[in-house]
Amino acid sequence: MNTTQWTPDQPIVSMRDVHKSFGNLEVLKGISLDVRKGEVICIIGPSGSGKSTLIRCINALNDIQGGSIKVEGQEVHDKNLDKLELRQKVGMVFQQYNLFPHKTALENVMMAPVKVLKEPKDEVQERALKLLKKVRLDGKEHSYPGELSGGQQQRVAIARSLAMRPDIMLFDEVTAALDPETVKEVLITIKELAQEGMTCILVTHEMGFAREIADHIYFTDRGVIVEHGPPSTFFKNATDPRTQEFLSQIL
């Protein structure tokens, strides 16, 4: 058990020498990073470099084999951890939206606060309607996911996560499955969120977006963080040859 109380001046997420394997395949080979409250972190890198695995470890969707991950001072991979508390603190948005197809947009947003946090229904509904409005989906409250475009579904997914009032949001390649037209509407939503001070950790291939929004960029390759820095220096002065090669292919 951790005895020291977490205070907001300490990193909100702190990873130390995290190792993760799927069977014999080691996907994360000693990842360390710190995220401070209100920061926006972008993780970039080639496919298969462990980016998604990395953020999925933060809310314990994946377990780890070594090292430590702390969210607000609490060890995530402690056996006695209250997962509900962790997952209420850490929201997550997925590449494939993963909405509940049998529920309307509004119901999708309301479900977790009502069922998991046992909050009163009318209170949650009011909040859910506000959130849907915020992601510019007013008028679509009663549509089912199957009736919405990819971009709209993804914004419902964002609202659904926000309904739990998380302190941290994880975005796992949330625009990768969208067509270029709708990418923008999702990115605007994330940007607004970041500007309001939400701590965001994004795995993304949108370099322009990362450059614009991120406070700090991490480049991962083959399970290690090769290089990191604020966007201003990262994109101009990448020193590692692997980073340079990756950026030259993309920019």
Added chain:
Amino acid sequence: MLDLFIEFFRQLAEDYPRWNFVFFHDERQWNRLLSGFYYTVWLSVACLIFSVVIGVAGAWLQGSPSRLVRSVVQGYIQFFRNTPPFVQLLFFYFALGQFTPTITAADGWTVEPIISNVGWAIVSLSFFAGAFNVEIFRAGIEAVPESTKEAASSLGFSRLQTYTEVVLPLAFRVCLPALNNNLVNLVKTTTQAIGIAVPELLYQCVGIWNDYPSALYPTMLVLFLLFILLVGVLVYSMHRWERAMRIPGYGG
């Protein structure tokens, strides 16, 4: 009107002795047929409900982290799926029935087993159909994408909440056609309860044609028609249910 109906069948039986619809002109036989029909309906509904409950619970236990629980469920399925339901029925009633406690009946001197033959029929048929239902629900559950379940757990849903709120509602929609088939079979299998003297439709019909050999063909005919009716109602309501559960923009 009713008199005309009764008179018609009485006359028919006189003119054509092989076509004695005895239950249409003899009230006692009519009551027998009716009570058999009620029993069959009651047996079917009870077994339907229990077998679905067993199916849902079994499919949930199949996903249990405990290997012991999983193998118990697997053993249950193997036993009930791979042995004849009629033998199961006899086994439950004659073998297990011996070991259940008895109670003194209302008349004060007869001793009755705590589970009657009807009780055993319900237990045995529900477990039989339930074994198939577990497999049917499992197929539906496996059709729910892992990513959807992951989204639920990322929102703090427990395993049970994910199952009841997300997995089951989706799985149900996938497995309704297969469930439909099995439940139709179950309704028809209730006739095997005749083997332990449950006074259901077949039992009463056999009674009627034993007492009135001239009513053999008509009774069989009515027996078929009543089952077609019963299964028809079931299939119709299952289809209505299927349609009501259809989600706009999802699946077919």
